[in-house]
Amino acid sequence: MAVRDSINIQVIEGIRTAMLEEIQIHEDPELDLSQLQDADLSFLQLVEAARKSAAAKGKRFRLAAPASPHLVSLLERAGFLADGNAQARQFWLEGGVQ
Template identity: 40%
Template sequence: MTQAKEANIKIDIPARANIRNIAETHTAVLASLLEAQAVEIDLSDCNDVDLSFLQMIESARVYAQSAGKTVKLSSPADGVVLETLKRAGFLDEITPEDARFWLHREEM
């Protein structure tokens, strides 16, 4: 007998989402993607973010798309997350899809 999967899961990312705890964050995100069709990621508590976190989120998006699942942010990236996106060059030539995901904007 197979167990029914959750339709949606919300993940609260801790205040520190950086190289020091990226393995734990990755495990939580991956487990949620394996369990649910849609994963919502809440970044509102984040105050220490680095490139490893952004790369992990991008990997989660790619995995979700390949598995027919969705990943979204609870709210647009702001504060340290937005600043890290800018520093890392994520916003330099942003696609409409990336603008919808990271900034909740239809156009740039």
């Protein structure tokens, strides 16, 4: 699933619906953020929830590529990359499978 442009609280519901469908349809859902221009905290929360939801269903959720520098900055400010959260760091910084 490719995410483009800017994602914020005003458009998050449509992205949530698309992510849920992606998780239901695909065995190994992948999120492509290469065209993402900007995002807010609601997007990070949604991706984390989708990652956990996929794992609960025994599916591997992954990023097509590591997070961009802009997204990494947002992740750091929001505390998603705090010490001790190795799984989140692997997912976001290495495009890791979860």
